[in-house]
Amino acid sequence: MKYVAALDVGGTFIKAALVSQNLEIVKTIALPTPKGDYFGVETSRAIGEVVEEFESLHKVNAVGFAVPGALDEAAGISRWAGNLGWKDLPIRDLVQKVVQRPVAFGHDVRSGAVAELRMGAARNFQHSIFISIGTGIAAALIIDGKIRNSDGFAGEIGHLNVGHDVECVCGLTGCLEAIASASAMSREYQKRTGSVISAKEILLRINTDDHACQVWEQAIAYLAVALEDLVTILAPEALVFGGGLSQAGAALINPLKAILEDRLTFQRKPQLLIAHYGANAGTIGCANMALDLLPKESV
Ligand SMILES: [Zn+2]
Structure with missing residues (x-):
């Protein structure tokens, strides 16, 4: 062996x-x-x-x-x-x-995406996007059964401008990952309450703590903005979520599905799935x- x-x-x-x-x-x-x-x-x-x-x-x-x-x-x-x-x-x-x-x-x-495409949640699709939400946010674009990377530059969706004034590690404001990544959620919670807790902890509190709930909903809303663009441009059959925040499961998938259901009209509606291998x-x-x-x- x-x-x-x-x-x-x-x-x-x-x-x-x-x-x-x-x-x-x-x-x-x-x-x-x-x-x-x-x-x-x-x-x-x-x-x-x-x-x-x-x-x-x-x-x-x-x-x-x-x-x-x-x-x-x-x-x-x-x-x-x-x-x-x-x-x-x-x-x-x-x-x-x-x-x-x-x-x-x-x-x-x-x-x-290699793991998900070969044996995981993306294996039954020709066109899918693997989205990892952790300290940062990025995507792997699977088109025609292949992971496309455009010389290694493609998929940096964490730096899509979703319209806010929080500064990002790239030096600009408005980036998706500056508001919706696990680390950004933790910072947002601290801004509102003064307490430092992890995104995981925020998630555990969304039903009992208004601030946690608002930070989560805000992140979901900005994520949905980026996903709407991605779906419109690339028409994936599935969006597969990995990274630490994929552990949120239904709390991540269901609200995103509801927003995309409202926002997508003529576009192909993708299935929203949690990565088989999770984080x-x-x-x-x-x-x-x-x-x-x-x-x-x-x-
Ligand atoms: Zn950025």
């Missing part, structure tokens, strides 16, 4: 898993993403430590890791990742030097990418 290390490097956490060639998760580790790591040194070191820890259980044959932001996937470069503070960083080579194994590198959300879609996708590197006869 072969094993790979899969690491989804998010804006807040690195979610790692030791995964077998049968896609069984043997062990998971979550650790905070190093802050202010502008040269990627701490992040690649952290990835190396995780791989060594996995190696104590099973030989790690390859490593798959994914990061957010605009990438040059072929060259292994992060062109820009607002939530990590990276610009033109050759992160794949940095990680390769530390782990000394075959390395597959991709975009966090497109990796999630782990990115990690499973990284495992898929790493397994793709192993010689076929050994998998």
Whole structure:
């Protein structure tokens, strides 16, 4: 049996898993993403430590890791990742030097889409959009059965201007992720109440706490604005939600469905689905990418 290390490097956490060639998760580790790591040194070191820890259980044959932001996937470069503070960083080579194994590198959300398209909620559709809502918001565009990325620039829907005056990590105001991401919801709640709680906690309180309810409804309303644009432009058969906030399940899907039902007239109405792999879609996708590197006869 072969094993790979899969690491989804998010804006807040690195979610790692030791995964077998049968896609069984043997062990998971979550650790905070190093802050202010502008040269990627701490992040690649952290990835190396995780791989060594996995190696104590099973030989790690390859490593798959994914990061957010605009990438040059072929060259292994992060062109820009607002939530990590990276610009033109050759992160794949940095990680390769530390782990000394075959390395597959991709975009966090497109990796999630790989898992959902091969074996998850998007598998029965030719045209779908995988939307990840976590520290940031981004989408993977699946058109004609393929994940399209336009040289790694496509899908940054977190920076669609949905019309508000909150500042975004990209330096502009009005961006979707500055008002509707998990981190934005937490900031909005703090602005209204002075208390710092996570988006998960906000979600738990939506029936008992007016502020939590308002922050959630506001996020949903702005999300719906962006989704309406996406559906009108790309006509997906399904919208698949991943990332931490996908754990909201019906509390996310039902109000969005109701708004889109009102707003879409002639457009194809997509099914709204929660990712089969939930918040782990990115990690499973990284495992898929790493397994793709192993010689076929050994998998
Ligand atoms: Zn922005």
